[in-house]
Amino acid sequence: MQDTTSSETEVMQCMEVWGGSQPIDAHIQMSGLDAWVYCKPFQGATAGGDVYYVSSCATGRITRLLVADVAGHGAASEEPARVLRDLMRKYVNYLDQTRFVEEMNGKFVALSECGCFATAVVTTFFATNGQLSICNAGHPPPLVYRAGAKSWSFLESVSSEGEIHSDLPLGVVERVGYQLGQFSLGTGDMLLCYTDSLVEARRQNGEWLGMEGLLRIARGLNDCESSGIVRRLLDAIASECSGGTDADDMTVLVFRANGQGRRIPLRIRCLAPLRVIRGVAGALRRGVAAPWPELSLANIGGAFLPALGNRWRGRR
Numbered sequence: 001m002q003d004t005t006s007s008e009t010e011v012m013q014c015m016e017v018w019g020g021s022q023p024i025d026a027h028i029q030m031s032g033l034d035a036w037v038y039c040k041p042f043q044g045a046t047a048g049g050d051v052y053y054v055s056s057c058a059t060g061r062i063t064r065l066l067v068a069d070v071a072g073h074g075a076a077s078e079e080p081a082r083v084l085r086d087l088m089r090k091y092v093n094y095l096d097q098t099r100f101v102e103e104m105n106g107k108f109v110a111l112s113e114c115g116c117f118a119t120a121v122v123t124t125f126f127a128t129n130g131q132l133s134i135c136n137a138g139h140p141p142p143l144v145y146r147a148g149a150k151s152w153s154f155l156e157s158v159s160s161e162g163e164i165h166s167d168l169p170l171g172v173v174e175r176v177g178y179q180l181g182q183f184s185l186g187t188g189d190m191l192l193c194y195t196d197s198l199v200e201a202r203r204q205n206g207e208w209l210g211m212e213g214l215l216r217i218a219r220g221l222n223d224c225e226s227s228g229i230v231r232r233l234l235d236a237i238a239s240e241c242s243g244g245t246d247a248d249d250m251t252v253l254v255f256r257a258n259g260q261g262r263r264i265p266l267r268i269r270c271l272a273p274l275r276v277i278r279g280v281a282g283a284l285r286r287g288v289a290a291p292w293p294e295l296s297l298a299n300i301g302g303a304f305l306p307a308l309g310n311r312w313r314g315r316r
Contacts, residue, residue: 012056012063014268015275015291017088019053019066021081022046027227031060032127032261036230039251048249050195051081051118055092058272058279058293059264059303061127062095064088067193067253068120068170069139080116083107086288093276093293095312097124101135101178108171117171121193125185127261128302129310132191134181138169140196140211143218147188147225152218154211155183155191187259188225192218192233197250201241209241229254269303 010018012030021041028035041048051068066088070080087107091100101122108117119139125132134142134155144155167178185191194214201209209217217236221229230252276293283290293299302309 012054012060014056014060014272015058015092015279017053017055017085017092019051019085019088021048021051021070021078023048024052028054030054030056030063031264032130032257032259033063033125033255034227034258035065035253035255036227037251037253038230038234040249042249047078047081048251050249050251051084052251052253053084053088055088057093058275059269060261061264061302061309062093063125063127064092064097064100065123065125065193065253065255066120067139067195067251068118069195069249069251070118071116080108080111080118083111089279089283089291090289092279092291093299095124095126095294095296095299097122097133097135098178098180101137102176105137105170105176105178106174109174112171117169119169119196123191123193123255125255125257126309126312128264128306129262129312130185130257131312132183132185134183135167135178136181137167137178138172140194140199142194143192143215144183145190145192145218145224147186147190150224152192152215152224154215155181185257187257190224190229190254190256193253195249195251197248198237198252200248201237203240204242209237213240225256263306264303272303 009027012018012028023041024037024039026037035054037052039050039052049070051070053066055064068084087100087104094100120137121139121142122135123132142155143152145152168176199209199211199214218233221232280290280292298309298312
């Protein structure tokens with residue numbers, strides 16, 4: 001596997017949005033989660049069509065992680081990447097990600113006049129109760145690792161047919177009711193999000209690796225609970241697929257519940273309103289959407305009385 005930008009560690013701060021579409025090999029530490037991001041744009045470009053973002057709310061309880069595959073490469077993806085960053089910041093203090101995903105779709109409907117659309121996986125992790133919300137907009141389904149069973153499987157949304165659920169890509173239809181899946185992440189559980197270059201890697205006989213091939217390789221990895229999981233996965237794919245993953249942008253995001261963040265220190269909770277005010281004031285000065293908090297009991301009340309926040313389970 002070729003190296004991208006040298007590996008680095010990013011410690012997320014409250015009200016921070018981190019990410020982009022540039023080459024990266026990074027470890028991100030945040031409340032309740034450890035994450036690893038690897039991105040390699042097509043043909044060594046300085047930016048690609050794959051976009052990755054992570055955000056942390058004013059109290060550190062809400063972590064949002066996004067992987068999107070935007071049609072096009074290089075400069076063609078710069079505007080969508082900026083749009084996604086602005087929306088990540090606007091909804092940084094929202095527990096429920098439904099409005100965020102719906103507005104993402106609306107933005108890409110506007111961009112579709114220029115032939116721009118995207119697939120995406122959006123996840124929101126609530127550290128105090130370990131709940132994970134996920135929306136899949138036409139993207140390859142994530143893989144989940146359950147530490148208790150030491151096994152990988154596809155993360156499936158609930159459906160009567162038992163199928164992996166995926167809604168339409170962003171920008172295809174103006175109004176889409178995106179499904180919101182709800183899951184629990186226990187300590188050591190992981191989620192693997194990726195763009196389609198992994199499943200479209202070609203073996204010597206020309207066949208694609210496919211989703212089942214990716215799952216088989218993941219299940220064959222040793223020591224899945226250590227920090228080198230992304231590199232070992234990509235090395236295993238490269239050894240099986242002589243064609244590699246160089247025919248497109250490639251991004252892998254893995255995040256693992258670390259069991260921390262169940263209790264937010266009082267000092268951080270008390271400073272949250274000041275962070276929100278500072279963020280809103282800065283947004284108004286720049287003329288961009290302000291990061292107002294979601295006006296719900298679990299979000300506002302839970303910042304001061306954790307028991308209120310722990311009752312949150314999200315909308316299905």
